[in-house]
Amino acid sequence: MAFPDGFLWGAATAAYQIEGSPLADGAGASIWHRFCHTPGLVHGGDTGDVACDHYRRWPEDIALMRRLGLQSYRFSIAWGRVLPQGTGTANSAGLDFYERLVDQLLEAGIAPNATLYHWDLPAALDDRGGWLNRDSADWFAEYADLVFRRLDGRVKMWTTLNEPWVVMDGGYLSGALAPGHRNLFEAPIVAHNLLRAHGKAVQAYRASGAHRIGLVVNLEPKYPASDAPQDRVATRRAHAYMNRHFMDPVFRGRYDAVLVRMFGAAWPAFPASDLDLIRTPIDFLGINYYTRNVVRDDAGRFPLPVERPVQRGATYTETGWEVFPQGLLDTLNWVRTRYGNPPVYITENGAAFDDPPVAQGGAVHDALRTDYLRQHLRVLHRAIAEGCDLRGYYAWSLLDNLEWAHGYSKRFGLVHVDYRNQRRTLKDSGAWYARVIASNGQCL
Ligand SMILES: OC[C@@H]1[C@@H](O)[C@H](O)[C@@H](O)c2nc(CNc3ccccc3)cn21
Secondary structure, eight states: OOOOTTOEEEEEOOHHHHOOOTTGGGOOOBHHHHHHTSTTSSGGGOOTTTTTOHHHHHHHHHHHHHHHTOSEEEEEOOHHHHSTTSSSSOOHHHHHHHHHHHHHHHHTTOEEEEEEESSOOBHHHHTTTGGGSTTHHHHHHHHHHHHHHHHBTTBOEEEEEEOHHHHHIIIIISOOSTTOOOOTTHHHHHHHHHHHHHHHHHHHHHHHOOSEEEEEEEOOOEEESSSOHHHHHHHHHHHIIIIIHHHHHHHHSSOOHHHHHHHGGGSOOOOHHHHHHHTOOOSEEEEEOOOOEEEOOOTTOSSOOOOOOOOTTOOBOTTSOBOOTHHHHHHHHHHHHHTTOOOEEEEEOOOOOOOOOOBTTTBOOOHHHHHHHHHHHHHHHHHHHTTOOEEEEEEEOSBOOOOGGGTTSOOOOSEEEETTTTEEEEOHHHHHHHHHHHTTTTTO
16 A cells, blocks of 8 residues: 655654753753652653663664664754753753754654654743743744754744644643643643744744744544443543543634533633734644544533543553544544644654563564554555545654653653663564555555
């Protein structure tokens, strides 16, 4: 099933999850450095102090990308490396690191796809209120403008934010992610400022950039557990809370009325002009897809803990997510029909399984991951046939890495990392993905 000519095949990572050396060469600490160094918050007390040591081993990792035949590499830039205090004086060593990485990617024939924010807010800005402060949109635009002026042209694909919903829900409602707040009244303020920051960064790019910029969202299709009215109502609420929450303001310039009602008194009165900023047109949408969500009656409870009722006969990943490739097709068709068929890249798709250990001779027989990826890639081919403007795919992740509050206990990589000695081993899924890329999907 060959994919269209020019379909872009890649893999993705994020700075705090792979780089290590979070304070090296003048870098400023992030909220994830603080979160990991706060006892009891991350599995096993794991931190990003070393991670995959990518800050020092990046040439070796680019060699791995060449071995995979990657056409593009999605990575994130650590704001605190570039602006240690979040604003003000730039750190040339931090900018130099990303400039060298980008130059060597281009040398290798790999198109860089840079994410400006993948959850690692400079701690100095969190001390000034972080995303709760309306000034955060200006702080972000200042950072974005600095990086655009340094790297645009060599980087031709930019995304502003990675998954603002997870930043809001994990960082300010459940508290499972940095900065670990649990406050219903903070959540909509943070979400709105993230969206304003996105809009200001896009406007900054239109002033100086010459290529393409987008937004990355996590979308998770919601299906009612039964046809009972209370299950259908709960499903609509869950859909409003996760999926329409950011898509509607960015593509339609207004919030979903169901969402506003759910927050009730916790929903502030936002200036109408903010929505004009937020809906500044983008060039493409990045969708991170992992699983679906079956929804039962929530009895009007809010906030909504994402329940995952077990589906008989389903396969589950190590993060407790049902393997459900149909949800990816349903999601892509929903985006196509509701939001005018924007150009879409799957910017993350992958799974954590209990991989077998590295075998003698250096192999990791991760058949479950290969099967997960194969099922989802086959669905993409159908989505294109059904009219979705799907431009490319990034497997999550290039490397096993720090899975946030799970620490190093969950492995998503196409490449195994032995954290005791930083040895990289290409897994069977990585070798298989290399064949998919080489055949432009023909071998699926
Ligand atoms: O969990 C795997 C990856 C993670 O390593 C990435 O940094 C992040 O971008 C990412 N997002 C999701 C999906 N989003 C999500 C949805 C509900 C709860 C938690 C995460 C999965 N992943």
